[in-house]
Amino acid sequence: MTSHPLNSVVLHRDDPSKSALVGNVKVTREDWINAARVMLVEEGAERVKIAPIAARLDVSRSSFYWYFKSHSDLMDALLEHWSAMNTAALVAQAGMPADRITGAVCNVFKCVINPDLFDNRLDFAIRDWARKDPTVRAALDASDAKRLKALSEMFERYDYPPFEAKTRARILYYMQVGYTDAELQEPMAERLAMVPMYLLGFTGHLPTDAEFEEVKAYTAPFL
Amino acid sequence: MTSHPLNSVVLHRDDPSKSALVGNVKVTREDWINAARVMLVEEGAERVKIAPIAARLDVSRSSFYWYFKSHSDLMDALLEHWSAMNTAALVAQAGMPADRITGAVCNVFKCVINPDLFDNRLDFAIRDWARKDPTVRAALDASDAKRLKALSEMFERYDYPPFEAKTRARILYYMQVGYTDAELQEPMAERLAMVPMYLLGFTGHLPTDAEFEEVKAYTAPFL
DNA sequence: AGATTACTAGACAGGTGTGTATAGTCTGTG
DNA sequence: CACAGACTATACACACCTGTCTAGTAATCT
Known part of the structure; x- marks a missing residue:
């Protein structure tokens, strides 16, 4: 329980300029998911990384593991x-x-x-x-x-x-x-x-048998 | 020009069971690009990594840098x-x-x-x-x-x-x-x-002015 | 046969990412 | 006020990827 010598730096979690949620320093599981969703949409699933989300929420990367078992837990x-x-x-x-x-x-x-x-x-x-x-x-x-x-x-x-x-x-x-x-x-x-505009060369009705045969004649060699 | 002591292992590039191109041990720039293309299609751009491609071609990872300046050179x-x-x-x-x-x-x-x-x-x-x-x-x-x-x-x-x-x-x-x-x-x-089947509820012709007005009435609150 | 060219293996350095261990801080409650 | 539970920061171990460096090999030319 003694202070680790390397951990003696001053913390400033309550510095308002660094807080994402002014007046409420708590970060919830929902916050993580929302931030991850933004990341997913903007960058793709491959780039949903823990560290950038933590930075966006202005919390430590390790906090993540309080809310989620693992990275794939978040993705689920x-x-x-x-x-x-x-x-x-x-x-x-x-x-x-x-x-x-x-x-x-x-x-x-x-x-x-x-x-x-x-x-x-x-x-x-x-x-x-x-x-x-x-x-x-x-x-x-x-x-x-x-x-x-x-x-x-x-x-x-x-x-x-x-x-x-x-x-x-x-x-x-x-x-x-x-x-x-x-x-x-x-x-x-x-x-x-x-x-509703018609596609292809057809003239605005369901294809007739003759037209369907024509299409099949064109495509048969590739089917 | 003296042999590096750590590099004195026997090479077996010509081991046929390990060669991707039987009868032609040469790997070309095209081979790298083709393998990368397969990777790109199957896994996405994010996962086009040099080491797995090298493994697929059964050559060393470092050979890559003979053919390409860098990873992004390959992507280009x-x-x-x-x-x-x-x-x-x-x-x-x-x-x-x-x-x-x-x-x-x-x-x-x-x-x-x-x-x-x-x-x-x-x-x-x-x-x-x-x-x-x-x-x-x-x-x-x-x-x-x-x-x-x-x-x-x-x-x-x-x-x-x-x-x-x-x-x-x-x-x-x-x-x-x-x-x-x-x-x-x-x-x-x-x-x-x-x-060519018609979409929406329209009846097989270009929308009339009246129909277009109807659509606009539905969507106006959201435009 | 010796030199040149084309090409390759392995070791290493540096960056980035995940997951874990540990030592804390903060808040509410008795 | 002391303590427990909720939550967070830092450091570290490990894995993976890129890019560089060095020392080679194999085929071809002279």
């Missing part, structure tokens, strides 16, 4: 946090009532662009991370399935037959997933106007 | 390789002649699913990497612009007005970008059949 918590926030929000919003399908789809868009309900950048970061970590991959696949199911059921409620409902759900969902960071900054109206 | 070469391969292939394919727009679009698809012309997984990996490195970001933006320009010009050649050509190019391109690894494994015909 991060994954849990994401699942609870994003997937739950999208599923809930897909179930919201609306007069017509247009309104229902817009509800989904509204959810996705509302940072309080759905952290789009976090979703991106998790998708990145999943490509390198099988555990995350499994969690993401499960969430994707849940979200697609909710969207598909939404289309079915507006009398789309099952296959078409499923297809529309997929396209709606993966159009979101496909956006780049830059595009997510664009005005919502522009993105919405772009979506 | 990787970026250069990607640009030359993928962007060049897509631009070339978009310029190929075809009877109708359907054929032209299928040409693009054929290019993108042909691993000899276009490494889709590499494209993904670069996109990941760009999110963390401004230099790569700039290179990717330049490539995206080149590709979109080529696709847009393709649509214009089939008499689409400029704005619509540009929009179709964007959707066609980002539908590709949005695919997940799993989906890229799906049969081409299914993906092609899925694409």
Whole structure:
């Protein structure tokens, strides 16, 4: 219990200029997770390091091990946090009532662009991370399935037959997933106007048998 | 020039069981880049480390510095390789002649699913990497612009007005970008059949002014 | 055969990251 | 006021990665 000679330096935890939380020097487990989330979004899972987070919170690196068993314990918590926030929000919003399908789809868009309900950048970061970590991959696949199911059921409620409902759900969902960071900054109206335009050379209806045969003729050598 | 006492161990570079290239013990700069590319695709830019690549090539880690000035020199070469391969292939394919727009679009698809012309997984990996490195970001933006320009010009050649050509190019391109690894494994015909289906609740034509106003009413509070 | 060129192995130095041990400080409670 | 529990700082052990230095080997040219 005697003072270690090397530990005799003066501490200044209460120096207000160095305190991240003025008036409350306590750092909670949630603070660590939040700071880690920011790190994950901004830098990627690979760069979620303990020391930089500690610096951001203005506490010692070793404090981390009071709140978390290990580095991977933190990463698990991060994954849990994401699942609870994003997937739950999208599923809930897909179930919201609306007069017509247009309104229902817009509800989904509204959810996705509302940072309080759905952290789009976090979703991106998790998708990145999943490509390198099988555990995350499994969690993401499960969430994707849940979200697609909710969207598909939404289309079915507006009398789309099952296959078409499923297809529309997929396209709606993966159009979101496909956006780049830059595009997510664009005005919502522009993105919405772009979506219903026809793709490829088809002329605005479901492909006829003849057109489908034409496509197959083009692609057959590669299938 | 005298033998260092610690370096007197017997070398066995020509041990066939340890040689990655049987009959040719030489490792070239291309070999390093190729191995690094595999690493980049499978593990992400962050995990392209010299030692594991050396192990895969079954050579010493220090040999690396004969071929490359530094680690970032290798990464530069990787970026250069990607640009030359993928962007060049897509631009070339978009310029190929075809009877109708359907054929032209299928040409693009054929290019993108042909691993000899276009490494889709590499494209993904670069996109990941760009999110963390401004230099790569700039290179990717330049490539995206080149590709979109080529696709847009393709649509214009089939008499689409400029704005619509540009929009179709964007959707066609980002539908590709949005695919997940799993989906890229799906049969081409299914993906092609899925694409022209209408999105959202719109009924198969460009949105009318009334529909556009409806969308704006839904989204106005969030813009 | 000797010299030159192309290429490689191993040791080392320095930086950065995780996890642990230890010696504290602070706050609330009896 | 003394003590217990919550929390934090510093130091250290260890692992891994980059980059440099030195002493080589193997094939080719002269």
